[in-house]
Amino acid sequence: MARRTRLYEGKAKILYEGPEPGTLIQYFKDDATAFNAEKKAELKGKGVLNNRISEHVFTALEGIGIPTHFIRSLNMREQLVRAVEIIPIEVVVRNVAAGSMCKRLGLEEGTPLPRSIVEYYYKSDELGDPMVTEEHITAFGWAYLDEMDEIVASSLRINDFLLGLFAGVGIKLVDFKLEFGRFYVDDDMRIILADEISPDNCRLWDIKTGEKLDKDRFRRDLGGEIEAYQEVARRLGVLPSADIRELAAHPKAKQADS
Missing domain, CATH: 3.30.200.20 (Phosphorylase Kinase; domain 1)
Structure with a gap:
């Protein structure tokens, strides 16, 4: 090579x-x-x-x-x-209560949410990727308001599509993380999806059994990753x-x- x-x-x-x-x-x-x-x-x-x-x-x-x-x-x-140019925000879309949401809000894991919820986390290993609001994001210049509007709209479209994609193969999409970046061509800039979408950054459960088919198997020492x-x-x-x-x-x- x-x-x-x-x-x-x-x-x-x-x-x-x-x-x-x-x-x-x-x-x-x-x-x-x-x-x-x-x-x-x-x-x-x-x-x-x-x-x-x-x-x-x-x-x-x-x-x-x-x-x-x-x-x-x-x-x-x-x-x-x-x-x-990666925007330093992790966008998490949740359809079912799991992970940190259950800890923060005292919800039972697996509780269906009344609607899909979008959360934001500031990308910083040193700070432990803290949860932030759109006010933080725009105030500190991590992304502009029009960029956030585009990111949220894209995230919800992606969620709708992935819900169907995974349901079609018997998998429940519980939640997932997205990252976006600015892509430049000459003087033109677009917001585009980056990083990856895989069991590393999605919670995926078997629809019938509830078996976890994602990184939670590693987090919780379940084996069979x-x-x-x-x-x-x-x-x-x-x-x-x-x-x-x-x-x-x-x-x-x-x-x-x-």
Whole structure:
């Protein structure tokens, strides 16, 4: 593999310089973290599964007119994506009470919400990604009001689409996290969806049994994380048998940087 420049490494992904101006290569790692990286592990094959699932979802979203950073898949672990200026806000859309919402509000996990609720969190590992309001976001200049209007509208459209997509394969979309970025072409700027959509940043429950098919299996020491991710990929029809064999034979792809 030719040497290339590593630009950024996060908890679950690495970004490399892309082959063309304005592009990046997004590499999906096998690393799993929880509780602001206080809990860590390597789940062999997770990166392959998240790459496949996210590619499938982003392609489907592009099909309904949601602009994203995804350009194309390069291999089992890498995507070619557009370089964007990430807005430092995590947008969480909730359909069912779970996770931190239950702790904050004393709700029983699994309680259906009267309507989908959109929350915002400031992206800061040092501060533990604190929950913020639109007032904070606009007052501190993290995003402008018109940008927030676009982000909220896109988030709710994405939610409507994903509810149907997952329900069609017997999965309940409980909640999920989105990130958006500013994409520049000459003097034109657009807000587009970035990051990933996978069991790493979605809560996905089997509709019939309530079995968790997401990262909560790692957070709560339930075990069977990779099997759960594989089940999501299998139901979506995005994991050919050849990839399963490759996962077993070569769980970790080679990386190169300069």
